[in-house]
Amino acid sequence: MPGVFVNYRTGDGEWAAALVKRELSARFGADQVFYASQSIRLGEDFSREILSGLRRCEVLLAIIGPRWSGAVDREGVRRLEKSDDWVRREITEAFQCGLRVIPVLMDGIDPLAEADLPDALKRLARCQYLRIHHRSDDLDLPRLVDELVELVPELVTAKAAPPAPRVDRPAEGELRSPVTEFRRALAEPVGHTVTDRVQAAASSVLELLTESRYPVSGHLDDSELPAELEKRLTGYEHDLAPLLRLVAIGVRSGDRRHDDLWTALVDRFLRPSPRDRGAQDVWVNAALYPALLLVYVMGVAAVASDREELVHRLLCQTSVDADGRTILVLRALALRNVVDPRHAAALPTWDGAPPRQALSVQLRQVLSRVFFNVVDGTAFEWAFADYEFLRSLLELHDGAFSSLGEFAVQLDRDDSVIYERNLARLNADSALLRSGAFGGDPAEVAAAWRELRQATRARYS
Structure with a gap:
């Protein structure tokens, strides 16, 4: 037996x-x-x-x-x-x-x-x-x-x-693992089962993300805030874990039939909730962390699958309504808008990373477990860095800059390696530019690249 x-x-x-x-x-x-x-x-x-x-x-x-x-x-x-x-x-x-x-x-x-x-x-x-x-x-x-x-x-x-x-x-x-069943569903000619499974998992998570479980009101002094913020972010990571695994596998499959599902999922997690007068900014911002986790998983899986057009669709063609304004996901989920770098640097177990990289380091560590046996080892490390690199270029092309990921350390030391690795993703015939990124113009890519190098040198030199 x-x-x-x-x-x-x-x-x-x-x-x-x-x-x-x-x-x-x-x-x-x-x-x-x-x-x-x-x-x-x-x-x-x-x-x-x-x-x-x-x-x-x-x-x-x-x-x-x-x-x-x-x-x-x-x-x-x-x-x-x-x-x-x-x-x-x-x-x-x-x-x-x-x-x-x-x-x-x-x-x-x-x-x-x-x-x-x-x-x-x-x-x-x-x-x-x-x-x-x-x-x-x-x-x-x-x-x-x-x-x-x-x-x-x-x-x-x-x-x-x-x-x-x-x-x-x-x-x-x-008895069978839910992930194994999901992989089987992805292979089916009709994709309804995939949508049903993902949306059911999302509903289960959203039922946990309540005001009673994650309140946005109430104030803490500076000595208490770091530990409580870390506890909250860890809670989000635990609550989303099963859903993140399904999303990583689903996007990594490269099946374009489900692209609408991924953008709809982001929309579900970015729906604004009523903000009362007692809300504290740090908790309101942290409430974006589940959506950030989802978008990062989708983005890394898309890059690993050579689906850069999906990255553009998620970041630049999906938006959220906030305070009467329409804000692109690219801006709404800029790292500093989710966790202030000053707070990130003070979290008890996040020490050792500079403030501007702390959240990026944490995301990489969390996602490395999500992507185990999906995109593993060096392939995951590259996909993660390349996603953050492309996201930063898209931010610079869109307007004022707000995010730099962990890749910026490598960029500061040798700014050619990551750019050369992504050259095929940034030419006029690439899926990314044909999807409308950078206006389809390689000259705009070059301009964003110059600005990225300058931003890196200004922050780390």
Whole structure:
């Protein structure tokens, strides 16, 4: 019977292991997940049961936290060096039995290095890993489920030994990952299912974005504001996580049938809400963050799919009504209009980035998890930087400049690399200019490029 074995070190990764066990049990059924503290009954031989349970599984998840590698016994000997260490023993047994072994790194743990592992475990450093962050487990855990569904389809269709359904096993149609189902819907010749799924996910998110949950009234002093602002932005990231994943996959597919869906989605999240007299600007501005996240996901996915005309449509042909004025998304969602750079620089865990780049750095980190296994690694880094580069050029062409992303650091050091990488996107025959960007005139691109270089030098030189 296919199954998943959860391997973790006591005193190191319990919270992550427990979350993984709970999520996998809810998706596949508790009988499909081996978790030693709950899968072995009182009085049973734990050594025999662990090895027996492991040999019945298809996958071992090695939960790796900050004490996983350096934990020592009472004599000061590193546990991983001891052949009777159960973490080591389970992993080596999994390799010997031919299981797929997936390291799951907690929070900011560095990838494993062979040099730091005993010979019996060096292979683990060569296994492709996943990450789980305590701030984004609601995104990371469904991603793990999605990966397992694709790697071990039998997890979806496997039946428990008794023919009667178990109360902890969802109905058959609910077992498959929502992301996997969405990918299947994208392949259908008629796209209504895609629209229905995305709009339903958007409605669920919008139900969370209420005044009671995210109030815009009330004032905080300067000492309290940074932590509360960071808490609010993190809340938005968590609430939007499932929707962002669907949007990333949908736009990345390159299917033009759904372009109206993406612009309609932005419109739903940019509808102005009544602003009472007690509203504080910092909270009103932060309320734009969900729309900013959506547009960034769409923009990065569009660039990665060579759909620059969609970037232009989203930023320059979609607008919002505010205070009796019509404002392009390009302007409404300029970074400084969402989070003031002074506030961004003061957020507790955003330190280390200059004020003008702090929000850009945060967006890149958040989106890197959204795009896992959609646009990964270097391809994601380039797509993110290229999107911000194109957005800045479009801003400069439209009028007064207001945003510079993280790419500006590279631009200041070597202003040719990113421009040369985007040359094909900026000529007269490109989809971007043919869609109406820069008036279709390469000379206007050149003028915006000169202004961008000057702006970069003025801010960073």
